[in-house]
Amino acid sequence: MAKKQLSVGLDRTLSFLSDVRQINNHADLTAAVKRATAMFGVEKILAGFIPKPGTLPSEQLRHVLLSDWPEDWATIYFQRGLLFQDPTIRRVLRMQPTFAWSELRSQPDLGKSESFVMDSARDFSLQSGCTVPLLSLDGRHVGFSFAGSHIDDSPEAKGVMTLIASFAFGRAVELRNNELRAMVRLTARERDTLSWIAAGKTDWEIGVIFGISEKAVAKHVYNIRMKLGAVNRAHAVAEAFRLRLIS
């Protein structure tokens, strides 16, 4: 195959990639994703971590990182726990490649409640769509959906949407971490304590370094853990690195 010039799809993806590095809020990111995929008929997007069964509606909403989705449908969807009946979610959890919703309709094991979810979506102008399954570093499943009245779901289109979804969600996670970091305020002493823990020092050793008691160090560690929501000090260190609070 002669490689003379970039396909429109790759060209669009690479432009999106360079745009994404400059974007620093979720609204602009959502707009950029829609612009980049408009050529496929994308009108709506929804992206988030898949919540565990039994998660309350308000908590389910906190899993969503990017959205431009029909509000009325979203309200019904989350309030009634339709997420757990949604056949796209089932497919995302199985970590299959990007799929068009039209592929779901031909599934032999499609249940009644699943058909209900899909048919209801059409009432809210989500006639067709594609969902990109992703896997986050912490093991959580991610679904990134693109929808519209007439989506191009050819292999090329799905390929471009897959790439854009991956990079967009990566940036969305980073932005959310930035927001969280802005909300987490560690004192200088707490930051230093964490750096010494990361370097492998015990509380006693850190006490010697700071000229304070071991108990005082333990109190700092406790406060750090509470601020970061960490279960233990290794988790605290990992969170601090992730939020770039220490380096």
Place this chain on the structure above:
Amino acid sequence: MIEIITTENIHLYRTEMDEAYRLRHDVFVDEKGWRDLAQADQREIDQFDNEHALHMICRQNGKVVGYQRMLPTTRPHLLSSVLADLCEVERPVGDDIWEWTRYCVAKPHRERGRALSPVANALLSAIVEWGMESGVDRIIIEMEPIWLLRLVQLNFMVTPLGIPREIGGDSVVAVVAKFDHRTLQMLQAMRGNSKRVLKDGPPLAAVAAQ
């Protein structure tokens, strides 16, 4: 602990390479179903397992439980030959960019739900440590797109070389992944220590500014 095997020391690792080829067969032929790689003797070896290949093995209790192979882009490799269709742009070539291939971890040592397993983390860390010591800062990967997000989260800077394509039932995309000390820091933070994973060689000051 990751050991690097090249044409210079491969004679010392005959048993281990045999185990590695069998692990490759288990994972790529049996598990993934890439039947065109099947060999009668259950050892998956191809034309790129030559004197230019750089193998990395992860051993536990004396057995090879993780493996990956690095190929120089200055010689024939997957993207220059069998997977050339995945690359739409001018193929990147140089001493500072190698191709990462045949990454596999024995089933019992894979991740269970959260994050990367210790073996997976070690293999990825080994690439970065080796790269930083050898003047390599980019790798070419042909991979399933579902893993792209993880690469980005690990602080690799990823650029696609083409659009994902379907190859034998799997979706595959070719990318360039650039790494530096921040990548290593993230991997170290995830495993909770900054110990060197590569056997031998000079100690690495990963936290020192690069």
